[in-house]
Amino acid sequence: MTKTSEQFEYEIEKCRQVFAMKAKDYGTSWRILRLPSLTDQIFIKANRIRSIQMTGVNQIEEGIVPEFIAMVNYSVIALIQIELGLDGEQDLPFEKAMELYNKHIIATKDLMVKKNHDYGEAWRQMRVSSMVDIILMKLKRIKQIEDNDGRTLISEGVEGSYTDIINYSIFSLIQLDEQAKAN
Helix, strand or coil: CHHHHHHHHHHHHHHHHHHHHHHHHHCCHHHHCCHHHHHHHHHHHHHHHHHHHHHCCCCCCCCCHHHHHHHHHHHHHHHHHHHHCCCCCCCCCHHHHHHHHHHHHHHHHHHHHHHHHHHCCHHHHCCHHHHHHHHHHHHHHHHHHHHCCCCCCCCCCHHHHHHHHHHHHHHHHHHHHHHHHHC
């Protein structure tokens, strides 16, 4: 478990650096996005990964690792948007944006540690392609909940799915990193 925790921190630091650099370039322009727009952004990234996995071809030079990083960051942004709402301050100071990012990553990691214990690190036996399929399924669930104006009968809200997308993306990044080191 310590290995997983360390690997999680290593991969999340890559995501955090991208988030921070983009925040310096663009500010918090993402504050304008409604949740369905963020869901669609994540969908675009997951769909591109699946397309590349299925065809073995990508015409844009950028590979799938940046797409997993983007899914992590867009999911964190969605969690921040849920917390702040759309009516709040549009232009967050850099420090506040990073504070919120870190807050949601810490909560996500805490949940990952608990689930990882209970599931016995089953994700290590999964294929990255399966994790992408699960992410796409989570996105379909989020879209359905959004279409139902956030109402569910028995299911958790969208926050749990965004958190799961972060964790499956990080698990995928860990596996891809391990595969790259093995080759």
